[in-house]
Amino acid sequence: MHTLTQLQTSQLSGITRLKLSCDLTVFPQEIFELADSLEILDLSGNQLDKLPDDLHRLTHLRVLFCSDNHFTELPECLGRCSALTMVGFKANQIERVTGAALPPLLRWLILTDNRISQLPAELGQRPHLQKLMLAGNRLRALPESLAQCHRLELLRVSANQLAELPSWLLELPRLSWLAYAGNPLEAEADARALHIATPIDWSQLSLQASLGEGASGVIHQALWQPPGQAGRNVAVKLYKGQMTSDGSPLHEMHACITAGKHANLIEVLGQVAGHPEQQAGLVMALIGPEYRNLAGLPSLESCTRDVYADELRLGADVAMRIARGIACVAGHLHRQGLTHGDLYGHNILCNDQGDCLLGDFGAASFHATVDDRQTRALQRIEVRAFGILLGELLARIDPALGTEDLARLQDLEARCCQPDVLARPGFDEIEDFLDDRGEGACSRSAAKQP
Structure with a gap:
């Protein structure tokens, strides 16, 4: 974070990133003194309602x-910024x-949590x-011209007033x-899928250390003391209730409950009841410290691709166990x-x-369970996300797979990512293919647990 004094006294000359x-x-005119170097400008958390018409003078602004x-309104001066690639007005x-x-x-365009009813062609x-x-x-609708955006890979339209998903959307080759x-x-699909988790009274929970905070809520370690039973260490996620980039946190909670039990999901033990501030929350199994995130979030440069540690190398058996587990869940x-909507490392x-757990249901969406064209398309959009993940795993296998095995897995990756x-x-076919490649077969009967 920089200060206005630093900017006004020319202490920031030559910087590429400015956060005020x-x-x-009002937009500080001194920012134009950084025009020869400034690439990233963050003016979030202020009281601005306009930008200068000559913003394009920041010729390196990306x-x-x-x-x-x-x-x-989205300032029209942005359209004259020739180097600008990412815009965020959440x-x-x-x-x-x-x-x-x-x-x-x-x-990359972020317009989350505004009042937009129409987008331009x-x-x-x-x-x-x-x-x-x-x-x-x-x-209420998306511009049909988006059908031309063949590079579009990630789309968040949760919590709007859309009555249907247009057919062209489900045909985008890279979504x-x-x-x-x-x-x-x-x-309708949401209502049919409604599940109620076991209520766990707030008085039975003693919050301890914070385990992390995301856009939708805060996760705490806690002691759960059911009446007449031994205490149990658990994780409690308390939802913030505000709109996130993915959608409504309360919808995320509903999806977590509906997902049910599976070996590759974090078990939901119950739903918080009787919180003194009526805050919604879930009580979940506590995951041991031996589990860690496979990858980091996408960066400004990678956009839709996760960032992996440079030194990450996986044994072939570990990588395939992860791939099988994620395909199965x-x-x-x-x-x-x-x-899931956010199938990422x-x-x-x-x-x-290679034991793995898929988390974060913030982007999850419900669909009909009948096997029709729309359902298949929605599911196979997610198959492409799996194909990208599979490619990322294959790129990090050490020692390398045999030529024949690698070729077969690369062919599966290509089939998952094909533009049609x-x-x-579908995931049934992917599971069968991966089960044939090694141990740890996914039991489809186990996958159907309630």
Whole structure:
């Protein structure tokens, strides 16, 4: 974090990244003195409602964040910024977005938690668009021009007013991570899938250390003391209730419960009842410290791709155990009428043996359980995400697989990622293929546990 004084006294000359959050009501003109170097500008958490018309003078600007401000429209000056690829205006009061506001090299657009009811057709004329985050708006339809965005891989449209998913959306060749929960189109499937977790009274829980905090809530270690039973160490996730980039945290809680029991899911033990502030929460099994995230979150540069530790190397048996486990649990979710929506290495916990757990249901969405064209398409969009994960695992196997085994797995990766969505294999077929490649076969009967 930088200060306005540093900026005004020329202490920041030559920097490439500037972050100012100091209740700004106007754009500081001194920022233009950084035009020869500035690439990333973060003005989130201020009180801005406009940007200067000559913002394009920042000729090296690639990334702009203006979240948590007071904008009511996406500034049209952005469209004249020739190097700008990433734009983030989350949690403003934006109602109006015009084509003129969209920079020509736009790759990543965040408009989460605004008041947008319509998007311009020009959005589909941004051929580099790869990541589009629109959760928590008032959209009733998506512009048909998005059918031209063949590089689009991640789309968040949860908590809008969409009555249907257009057919062209389900045919996009690279779409891999889709979240659409909390729209009228999902309501019927959501209601059919409603599950109620065992209530666990707040008085039985003693919170201890915080284990982590995400966009949707905070996870604590806790002691659960049921009446007349021995105490048990558990994890308690308390949901914040605010809109996240994926959608509603309460919908995430519903999806966690509906997912049911599976060897590759963190077990939900019950739902918090009687919280003094009526905060929603889940009580879950406590995961041991030997489990760690397989990968880190995507970076500004990687956009839709996870960041792996440079030194990460996996034995072939470990990598294949992870691949089998994730294919198995993804198939289980699909049979429950759920897509995970965020099938990524950063949402996978694993140990040194390759035992793995898929977490974070913030982008999960419900779909019909009947086998129709839309259901198959929704499931096979997620298959592409698995194909990308499989490729990332194959790239980190050491020592290398034999030539024949590697070729067969690379062929599976290619089939999962092929542009024809409905031609991709389903997870049942993927499970069978991976079961044939080694030990640790996934029991489909076990996957159907309630």
